[in-house]
Amino acid sequence: MLNENYLLVLFLFPFFSTLIVALSRHRAAAWVSVAMAFAFFVLTLIGFQVHELRYSATWFGNLKYGLYLDSYSYFLILLSAFLTLISLFYSVRVIKEKVAAYHALFHALQATVVGSLLCDDLVFFYIFWEAMLIPMYFIIGIWGGPRRKYATLKFFLFTFAGSLLMLIGLITTYVIYFQQTGTWSASFQTLRDYFHMNPMNFEIQKWIFLSFVLSFAIKIPLFPFHTWLPDAHVEAPTAGSVILAGVLLKMGTYGLMRFAIPLFHESAEYFAGALCFLSVVGIILGALVAWRQTDIKKLIAYSSVSHLGFITLGIFMMTEAGWNGAYLQMLNHGLSTGALFLLVGFLYDQTHTRDIQAYGGLAKSLPWFALVTVIIALSSIALPGTNGFVGEFLILLGSFQSKVASNGWVILAGVGVILGAVYMLHLVQKLLYGKSHSEKLKDFGWREWVFYVPLVILVFAIGIFPEWILGPVREKTTAMFNLFSTFAAR
Amino acid sequence: MADLKLLAALCVLIPLVGSTLWFWLGARFGEKVVSIGAVTFLVASFLCMLGMFFGVHEAARVDFFEWIRISSNASVHFSFLLDPLSLTLGLIVTGVGSLIHVYATGYMKGDPSFGRFFSYLNLFIFSMLMLVLSDSLVGLFLGWEGVGLCSYLLISFWFSEEANAIAGKKAFVVNRIGDFGFLIAIFALFQVFGTVSIPDILSAIHLGNLTADQMFWSKIACFGLILGASGKSAQIPLHIWLPDAMAGPTPVSALIHAATMVTAGVYLICRLQPLFLLNGGSLEIIAYMGGLTALFAASVAIFQNDIKKVLAYSTISQLGYMFLAVGLGAPVAAYFHLMTHAFFKALLFLGAGSVIHGLHHEQNMHKMGGLRKQMPITFWAMTVGVLAIAGIPPLSGFVSKDEILHTVSTSGRTALSVMAFLTAFMTAFYMGRLWVLTFFGKFRGHHEADESPLSMTFVLVTLAILSALGGLLNWPELWGGHELLNEFLSSVVVQKKIEISSEAFHHSLLLAGFSSLLGLAGLGLAWLRYRNFSGKEFEAPVFNLFKKKYYIDELYDIAIVRNLKQIGWILWKGVDGLCIDGFLNGLGTGTTRLANRLRGMQTGLAQQYAVWVWIGFLLLLFGAWTVR
Amino acid sequence: MNVSIAHLLFLSFGVFCIGGAGFLMRRNALSLLICLELMLSAVNIAFVSFSRLHQNESGNLLYFLVITVAACESAVGLALILNFFRLKKNIRLDEATTLKG
Amino acid sequence: MENSQIVFFIFSALILVTAGLVAFRPRPVESAMWLILNFFLTAGLYVLLGSHFVAVIQVLVYAGAIMVLFVFVILLLNLDPRELGTDSSVSWGSLILFVAFLSFILLSLHVTTPELLEKMPPIKAGSTFGTVEALSKTLLTDYIFGFEMAGVILLLAIMGVGLLAYRKINNPRIVNGSERP
């Protein structure tokens, strides 16, 4: 069976591949990079049966180098490995300049993502959490569109400001732990167990929780902290958008589920109403604004705002089913939005425009493209049978039973379901239907099928047999909620 | 039991497999293979259904696998509930579906997307079967949305026309509004019963003992379901999509927008009838909604010139009848009408399709006329259909409609009765108008018409026979018949039996006479008015209202769509752009401006720097003084 | 002597403020250095007065150190003035603004 | 009012007046001359305070040596008014004067506490305060490091001047760092 060394390998492998790719020659770099990404993906797959793994070593002084793998982190690592593989494969043909640097940055990004997903120690987590910004900053900044400077600055400062505030909250947490126990530890498990037994003063806890939530909310992004997202997406290169939407945004929701709420679930329940309100505003705003976009990437970006609103709603409503749904929806959104960005990239590479008006009638000239687009769009609007439905259904069903906030929010969120169809079909109609005025486009070749086939298969595989993901996740969630309920009982 | 499971799986999977096959390989195989394949698949599915129909006694549940586990003690299964209600509709779906497939092989001949069309059609059959057979609400919802999707895909099948694409989108979105209600209903029911399985919910209702809170949620669920049903079955206020849906190929209109999908709302309400019985008020709402829709749609149908639009409004109107019946506690009557309607409306649509096909896609009735000579088979088949829908005895339409009218008239609600009878008259009138304008008088079009190929006429004839004889399935006992359907469904739904007495017999006879009279009057009036049609319609301000469909589309557009667009714009430019980004950019430029202003301090004059040192010191000194 | 330490400090402050004002207002570098000497003298008054107050020699000693440092600073300062004059042909501090902005 | 007080006030007044002249006479030579006078007066004050050796040093080293260096440099440069530069404008000056005045007031406010307004105790009989002996004793014991350090700092100053003012005959005179817009 796998032991803790697996964790260490998992953790270090992306760093290793970053180095390899950075040092490889210009021509070979891209394929070396894809090979490394594939190796990492396989390595990740090996751990499929793992339920819980820990690794701990002293890092420095009070801080431990705790690595911790469970189903919450595992599937996101898998997603990250998968999407990185796909987007790097996609980039092989597209990126012709500074290839080694480009691929190395993606691997570095992967390293930070995996690092923060595996970390048990809060400080360590934070380090990776912030370090994530740097590769993304360069990816958008160097290979991005014309307004990339503004976009990167906004993206960076927004996120940086939020996460620094979280740093204060985080330090406060573990300083309080130190002051109450006399020992230093920033290990999440230790802190959670301790504060579970000895609850923090609620006044302080509230603020710490808010600092965490602010940081995560910016990353997610929750309304009203979402405005960096459309800009960043529009300017980012396709692969950057895929990873940004597919993986980085998930780090925020992951942070909520992994750190913020388990540590401070009292505050989470206290603020549930307000946070649900923000989520719902995000859902509706995202949908309505997406509807009015003419830039395809912006449309998808706003749709992300809307979708992430569903996820946060599921989280903040604090029900088991909601959490399972939210977790699944994180993966779903990663797949469907990642695929959408890839599709837009496919078009953009041929026509060099993202204006929705420039397209039309593509279903005629690009039937296979149209098929995949429609399937992904359906997954995005949560048609039953696709993955999106399972997540959204569980989120809404779970949230409806919530005791911490009114289920009126769910009904409002349901309006978002309608609007989701509106903007997605708007996109589909404008792109695929109507008079065709771009005849000379090429349809999918083998390179595209290599990654669209698994994506489409996953859409249905999760939609019809979600239990292979939901099962392990549910175990984790149930354990977590048992902890909450014992707390409430006391 | 294992056989049943296999049959059920096959029945559903065959169309699904077909759907993938035709999409993937349609272009490669050629039309012939596809048409034969598609029809064969459908017939196979129909045979499976038939097997189940005869293999099931009372009811059976077939469980395949666990789909979504909601919590440790609740989960959603992929499982079927095979009972009279579902099997009957299943038979109609696959049966009529097969016929329409056959018809479509002729109708769609030569279309470049032939394979795609059958792929969608098969997918629709799959979804519809899921809807009908599923034993959990979520499974039903899967079918529910699935048929919506297929409807969307098929309406915008000829997507090169922007209008078709928009019509498809409209259908999907309006359906989504209904689906939203359905979803809320599922949540509310889960809240109350802790399960989404339909039999479990029904048995829990039978047990009773609901608390006030649970009653509240069940009421919410009823409203949600009504919204859902009205979306799918095109009832007021969500009827607007159906007329536009005629943009799709005619077989689609026949199959989806007349015979099967749109009746899903009725099916749903029948399925969960005990729940509605629990909340009597909701049934009332359904009844009035149905009545109103019936009258409204009939009044609009009179003034439509597009042959398919007339039929579309007619469909809405007939669905209104079904809702009326369900609302008044006569689900069997509704179901019966559903069935006969499936026959005669499919017939009418296919007939219309045949006409359209013959006239090279001309749909305006003003440009038809006198076609009975060129298209005799179509003409005769259509005649049966028209008579059936107009309620001329002893055709099926007469029997089923009469049952509904009977229910209405004995319910004691005068308003509803008036609506129902008025609708019956108007139905006969506009159908007569259609009939006369199409087949009589002089030909007003440009193209020469030909009779349709055998694949189409064969289907027309078959359906005509079914429409004529369908009434026998539930011929009232009062008139010495055998209420087959009633008996069959009695285990699933509750309907008051009509006592057999001479008084009742007289009453029903009177009623039947009156309704046939109304039908004949309508037809006669249409004959008189349109026999020598010269292109002039009724002109009056009030008719304008009818002609414009009561301006409901415009109203929605102004009240909802435009406002939402406006709000989207405001949220984008106002909230995101002006408020949030404005604030942030303001923060940025403010800081920059401050930085620039402060940069002015760097004059290069050393003494000015020293002055600042002095001032800083002074402030410290002042601080020291105040602290003291 | 029969005055209070406060009196001596007033004197010291007075010289300091006059010197400081001169330092900030004059334009040529030499005057600046001279004013600096004046300010250092003010500090020296304070040192010597405190030395008298406490009647120990530390203040006086610091006086010595201050004048040493004053001498050093003047020396370096004068050297820089010379250099500056060589380069710019004047010793005006208000023209020494090459580095502004 | 005692004699010593009167002398003190006279000295103070003179010191302040000469200080003002140092600070505000336009020509540096004049300033330097007034500064020498100021230093002499300050030496007188030190005598009043009983620090006789300090007073001597003030005259010999400070007024004598350091100020001579100043005068020397002033004469060496022999600047005309343009090179010296005009004094600041009125608004500038008034601001600075205001700041200086404010500082004076604040500083004074700080020290006007009763305990600081008490007269200083007279020098105890037999005290060696202010004598060369006492001073040198302290200098060579407690402050020996400071004393040595003073030597180092002077050496540093010499090196610094050597670094800054050294000039070969053929060296170019001006190399401007060109300003760029």
Added chain:
Amino acid sequence: MFERLLVDSQMALPILGWAILAILVLMIKICTRGVWLPLFATVIGLIGLIFYSATHLNSGAQDLFHGALKMDSSFYLFNLIGLGIHLAVVLMLIPGLERTSKIFKVSYEQFPELLICLLFSGFGLSVLIAASDLSTLFLGLETLSIGVYCLCGFYRTEIRSTESAFKYLMIGAFSTVLFLYGLAFVYGATGATNYSQIQSIIEQSHLAHQPLLMIAVAFLIAAFAFKLAFVPFHLYVPDVYEGAPTPITAYLATVIKVGVIAAAFKVFWGFFGSLADYWEPFWMTLCVLSILLGNILALQQKTLKKLLAYSSISHSGFLGLAMVLTHPGVGTTYPLMAYLVVYSAVTLGLFSSISFLENREQVFLVEDLKGLGQKRFWTALFIGIFILALAGLPPFAGFMIKFWILEALIEQHHIGVAIAAICGSVIGAAYYLRILMLMFMSEEQGSASEWVVLKDRLYVLRLIVFLAAILSLVGGMRPQLYADWILSALALK
């Protein structure tokens, strides 16, 4: 008595070694011609001193020269940091010898004098660090300052260098007066000049002569704030940094901070310790002002060195906070030390990379960096690393040091200050990013890409850059590289 002096001198070798080395170099300079011999002597001497100090890290606290100096564990560490910086700056100066332009040729004729000044100011630094008497405090600071004035004027045929030295001297002397006044009032209030005596008098007499002490605090804060360039005492800094030779700018940005913060630490937590409630708010306010305004001001700077000057101002603010956080009994000196080590290393590395490109003939505008990433990738990469480290982003060491300060701030309940510091960091990120953008995201080429790159024949610059990069990269991920060492040197572990 004389024996005592001898023993003390022996003990004080880490301090006196500087002066001895300086005089040695002076002698070599007098006896020989050329610049290389003094240079080697300096380098070897510094290395020797570093070794000596490093091996005597834990010698325990000693009072020397009648309490004029006190060498404790923090002294050794500060001194070692100082030695390291000096060595680095000497190495940074070497490539200038090979430059052919007039300014360099003329100036480098005086290179031995420069080295001597450098060593003397190093001596001043170590005296300043060790000072435990007002007299040595003053002399140490002045030796350091006068040495630095001279260093700034090194390019004596260039107006910018001379002007910067000139201004620095003028304003610096002005601040000296403030400083002296502060000392005078401390002395006036207590009658003593030795730290421990002053401390005991203040504590025993319950703040006798409080008004005098308050003035003293105001003066001393102002003086220290000036030397550390806290806002609003900072205005001279951009001009001086701009004009000074680049290695000297690095020197200014590091050495002065090390010395002054060490002195401030001893003054404020030494004899002013019992007045902490009184001076802390003022000090904190100045620190926060520096962090905020320093960063804001840096946003719109046109020239690179001015931008870095403002960056150093904001870092001063952090250092000041770290100083307050050494609060005896509550905090430790660890965050301060770590900050100094990392900050110095990063700054030296950054200035070394810049001096690679710099061309004294022209002002180095920030815009000149445009497109550097394409033309001179490695230089740009290293500059990027240092910039990110200065911005305090993980995984660079710059993050860890800020982290420790924040941690200590929160531990001591200064949450408001922590938030303000963080706001400053966010603003700061904006201009650090601007540099990165110019280097990596611009298509146009700035002039820096065309400038002749300094030939670094002895690989000294590359050595510094490389070591600093290692420290700032690996130091963030594995801080024990330096942290354990600091902790053991401080006897905290």
